[in-house]
Amino acid sequence: MGLPAVFENLSLPVVASPMFLVSGKELVMATCRSGIVGTFPALNQRTSEGFERWLEEISEGLDGATQTDGRPVAPYGVNLIVHKSNPRMQADLALCVKHKVPLIITSLGAVSELVEAVHSYGGLVFHDVTTTRHGEKAAEAGVDGLIAVCAGAGGHAGTLSPFALLPELRSFFDGTLLLSGCISSGNQIAAAQLLGADMAYMGSRFIATRESAATDENKQMVVAGQARDIIYTPAISGVPGNFLRPSLVKVGLDPDNLPAKESISFSKEVEPPESGAKAWKSIWSAGQGIGSVQDIPTTAEFCARLKAEYDSAVAGFCG
Ligand SMILES: Cc1cc2nc3c(=O)[nH]c(=O)nc-3n(C[C@H](O)[C@H](O)[C@H](O)COP(=O)(O)O)c2cc1C
Numbered sequence: 001m002g003l004p005a006v007f008e009n010l011s012l013p014v015v016a017s018p019m020f021l022v023s024g025k026e027l028v029m030a031t032c033r034s035g036i037v038g039t040f041p042a043l044n045q046r047t048s049e050g051f052e053r054w055l056e057e058i059s060e061g062l063d064g065a066t067q068t069d070g071r072p073v074a075p076y077g078v079n080l081i082v083h084k085s086n087p088r089m090q091a092d093l094a095l096c097v098k099h100k101v102p103l104i105i106t107s108l109g110a111v112s113e114l115v116e117a118v119h120s121y122g123g124l125v126f127h128d129v130t131t132t133r134h135g136e137k138a139a140e141a142g143v144d145g146l147i148a149v150c151a152g153a154g155g156h157a158g159t160l161s162p163f164a165l166l167p168e169l170r171s172f173f174d175g176t177l178l179l180s181g182c183i184s185s186g187n188q189i190a191a192a193q194l195l196g197a198d199m200a201y202m203g204s205r206f207i208a209t210r211e212s213a214a215t216d217e218n219k220q221m222v223v224a225g226q227a228r229d230i231i232y233t234p235a236i237s238g239v240p241g242n243f244l245r246p247s248l249v250k251v252g253l254d255p256d257n258l259p260a261k262e263s264i265s266f267s268k269e270v271e272p273p274e275s276g277a278k279a280w281k282s283i284w285s286a287g288q289g290i291g292s293v294q295d296i297p298t299t300a301e302f303c304a305r306l307k308a309e310y311d312s313a314v315a316g317f318c319g
Helices: 025-033 048-062 089-098 112-119 132-141 162-170 186-194 204-208 216-224 245-250 288-292 299-318
Strands: 014-016 037-041 076-081 103-107 124-129 145-149 176-180 199-202 230-233 241-244
Touching: 014 025, 025 037, 025 048, 025 076, 025 299, 037 103, 048 076, 048 089, 076 089, 089 112, 103 112, 112 124, 112 132, 124 132, 124 176, 132 145, 132 162, 145 162, 145 199, 162 176, 186 199, 186 299, 199 204, 204 216, 204 288, 204 299, 216 245, 230 245, 241 245
Parallel strands: 014 037, 014 199, 037 076, 076 103, 103 124, 124 145, 145 176, 176 199
Antiparallel strands: 230 241
C-alpha cells in the first residue's frame, strides 16, 4: 500500500503526531506548510466552541498556501479520544464532519460508526495501536490506517519492538501503515519505510520546535535529555506512558517510588493530590528518542533538515 491520494504532495512521508498541550494550531499550520501532515488533539482546546474556532483558523490559514516549492500544503488532522471519559467525543466528531477534517486519528476505541461518519465526506481515519489484537479490531471497524505505537514512544507507548509489531500488522492489513516511537531524523524515516511502514509518525521531536506550545523549560528538558531520563509508568495517567524523570523530580515526586493511580483517567490530578502536580501540564511526557534532539529550530528549518537527511539516506542506500 502506498500513500492515500490526499497525501500525494507531501514533502516527506510523515505525520507530526497529536500531543496534548503541545500541538497547537501554530505547530499544525507550520508542519502543513512544510509539507508534512500536522495534527492536534481536539482536547487541546478547552471547549468544543474553541475547537471549532481552531478548525476555522487552520482552514483559513492554510487556504491557498503553498510549500516553498509551490506544491499545495499538506492536509491536517485531528485526534479524538474514543473513551467514556471523554464527554466531548460526539460533539467534536460532529464538528469534524461539518468542517470536513481531512484526517481523524482515533485513540483507545476504533468504532465503525465513527469511520462511516468520516468516510461520508471523504475523510480518512487512522487508529493508533500497541498490539496486533487492537490492530485487528480497528481493521474490522474499517479504518484506513494503523499506527504502530512501539516501545519508547512518547505518550501512552506500547512495549513491542517495531520489528515485531509492523510485520504482524502488515500480515492482515493492506491499508496505510505508520510507525511510531523514537523517530527523530530523516534516516529514521527511511528506516521506517525499509521496515515496511508507509509513513513515520513523529511526536517528541516536535516538542522542541519554536511553534510547539510546550513551555521553554519543557523544550529545554527535551534537548538536555536522553533515553535514561524517560520513565515508563502507569502512575501518572492510569495507563503506562513515558514521562520525563526530571519533570517528576521538579514537582517533588520520586520517579522510582510513585503512588499507584487506580483507573484510567484523563484528569490531570496526580497522586498524592497535595503535590499539586498535574499530568501533562507539569509532569511532561516524551519518548526515548530525545537523545537525538539537540536544538529548538523553527518547524520549517527542522523539516528542511529532515528532508535533506532523508534524501541522503535513500540515495546512500540505493547507491
Ligand atoms: C507530550 C505528548 C503528548 C501526547 N498526547 C497525545 C494525545 O493527546 N493523543 C494521542 O493520540 N497521542 C498523544 N501522544 C503520543 C504521540 O501522538 C505519538 O504517538 C508519540 O509521541 C510518538 O512517539 P515519539 O514521541 O517517540 O515520536 C503524546 C505524546 C507526547 C510526547
